[in-house]
Amino acid sequence: MSFFTADLISGLISNFIQFLLILLLAPLSGGIIKKVKALSQKRKGAPVLQMYFDLWKLIRKESVVSDTASWIFKATPYIVFAATAAAAFMVPVTTLVPSAISGDLLLLIYLLALGRFFMCLSALDTGSTFGGMGASREAMISALIEPSLLVSIFTVGLISGTTAVDQMMNTMKAVGVPLLHPVYILCFFAMIIIILAETSRIPVDDPATHLELTMVHEAMILEYSGRQLALMEYSAAIKQLIFLTLLVNLFLPTDQLVSLAGISGAGAAIPAVVIAAALALYILKIILASLVIAITEISTVKFRFFSIPNLAALSFILAFLGFLQYFVLGR
Amino acid sequence: MDSYFDILSALILLSSFLLVSHKRIKSYIKTFRIQSALIALTAGIMGIDSLIREGSFDILIVCVIIVLLKVIYIPRLLYRTYGTVEYKVEKDFYLNIPLLILICCGLVVFAYFSVSNIGSLDGAHLNLQVVNSFSVILIGFFFMISRKKAIGQMIGFLVIENGIFVTAFFSTHGMPFVVDIGIFIDMITAILIMGVMVTRINEKFESINLDKLKNLKG
Secondary structure, rough: OOOOOHHHHHHHHHHHHHHHHHHHHHHHHHHHHHHHHHHOOOOOOOOHHHHHHHHHHHHHHOOOOOOOHHHHHHHHHHHHHHHHHHHHOOOOOOOOOOOOOOOHHHHHHHHHHHHHHHHHHHHHHOOOOOHHHHHHHHHHHHHHHHHHHHHHHHHHHHOOOOOOOOHHHHHHHOOOOHHHHHHHHHHHHHHHHHHHHHHOOOOOOOOOOOOOOOHOOOOHOOOOOOOHHHHHHHHHHHHHHHHHHHHHHHHOOHHHHHHHHOOOOOOOOHHHHHHHHHHHHHHHHHHHHHHHHHHOOOOOOOOOOOHHHHHHHHHHHHHHHHHHHHHHOOO | HHHHHHHHHHHHHHHHHHHHOOHHHHHHHHHHHHHHHHHHHHHHHHHHHHHHHHHHOOHHHHHHHHHHHHHHHHHHHHHHHHHHHHOOOOEEEEEEHHHHHHHHHHHHHHHHHHOOOOOOOHHHHHHHHHHHHHHHHHHHHHHHHHHHHHHHHHHHHHHHHHHHHHHHHHHHOOOOOHHHHHHOOOOOOOOHHHHHHHHHHHHOOOOOOHHHHHHHHO
């Protein structure tokens, strides 16, 4: 019984609260991006909270399933949601509170890949042409972007000596301003391209289109409706927030500012004000990152599908150069 | 101070990778302009440093010359040359872009293994800066042989020049002023002659694709 110490239980509780925060905030970043895009086109746009309303509406509707669909089609939304939620459980929103479960970044990436694998299967399952096309494109994009994702993660992991997410974030916190360091700035740029590709944003895939020539992610979830569609869209939003959280917490750490201003070594008891300030900074950073993505979406066009390898090669090179700079420079 | 130069050298290297990944001549010129602006920034920081420490204006003057010459005048000249030649959509490179980028990546690794064995370069920062800027020279050479059209090859030449300048700059922290001026004069002469050549090639062969120079004109 000594396994369940007070530390473990409080750590679990803080993990759970951070997990709930990610689940709650997930639809918000998509809303911000849509609002900024609408404002740039002189439209009023949907309210920022529109995705919450949409999800609520979809959850109460019944879902229609094709006669030819097998069990994979029905199980996929739950598998995708479970995998994404498990991945969200590993991402610390703030490093001030020590977490009980430190997730491994590789596990996180491949949990998301598991979700994507089942999404591709279910898209093939109903036998519709759009689904098959979307699945093949999605598989190609993910195969192209995976090397650069892994190399950039490994570079940061090599420096911090671990692939546990919270310890990597702690290492970056000790660096201070990582963007003033040649290794991290290259990995940061690589990560931005990776996020655009992974969360199906504009240079790679247009999230707002249903044009058969261009859609990738939308083509895969085209057959879903009702509650299942809600789960799929919600998982996509959570995945986007996971990547944004990784980006801002790894490359723009702000927790050290808060702890410097607040306690500076007061030990175990961390005042609630400090944690609230850290969370406020986190939300601010997420809004900032969403703005960056929105501006990228406004200022670029969608690439031709066969130009995506160029983008992927560029992001791989960014990550690899970062690795090489680490190699040349040493720590 | 050194960490700023590290970042700038990494960004200069990155801009030459961007150059390789572009398809169109206008984007080459734009990226060349960005690279030159980064070099001018480097020279500016170094110039202010030397002004404070030694009270010499040399590097600041070099910085101003870079801005005038490489950021404003030469790109404008290239745009004008590009405007006079007939526009044709043609594939400008021999290999596809991901392969080009990966070969350039191999060049950077080669630069690392060849430069890091030089004994007189001590200090990790200097090593990093020289590796990055030496890779810019190699990428410039590679860019030059991988493009078919004359303007692309001119840009390759300019990138080689940028790389040599940056390598010298990082390893010596400012060359003698006369040497810098000599290099700039050489470069601008070369670019003017090349610009005239491109126009003449275009008049004779109705294209600036240098592959077509093999054809006989009766």
